[in-house]
Amino acid sequence: MTVLIVGGDYLGKIPERLKELGFSQIQHLSGRKVNHIEAKLPHSVDVILVLVDYINHPLACKIKREAQRRGVKALFARRSWSHISQVLQRAC
Numbered sequence: 001m002t003v004l005i006v007g008g009d010y011l012g013k014i015p016e017r018l019k020e021l022g023f024s025q026i027q028h029l030s031g032r033k034v035n036h037i038e039a040k041l042p043h044s045v046d047v048i049l050v051l052v053d054y055i056n057h058p059l060a061c062k063i064k065r066e067a068q069r070r071g072v073k074a075l076f077a078r079r080s081w082s083h084i085s086q087v088l089q090r091a092c
Helices: 014-020 034-038 057-070 081-091
Strands: 002-006 025-029 047-051 073-077
Touching: 002 014, 014 025, 014 081, 047 057, 047 081, 057 073, 073 081
Parallel strands: 002 025, 002 047, 047 073
Antiparallel strands: none
């Protein structure tokens, strides 16, 4: 499975832990730059994980709309592994 992480400049051990959960490819979009709101989401994504502490509201809304349009799960979590794992458990 492929996951796109949106938000957060530094991900720490989050990618490693996602790989332990079975995500084979992990892509990252920091969401900090102004042109990221115009960025196209990759087509080969199974799950979009949005780190809400690190992105602005218009970008979060755009990602949610695009995910709904494509039929991809969009998960919203804070940048702590405990919260991310809770959100992933509820979604799966």
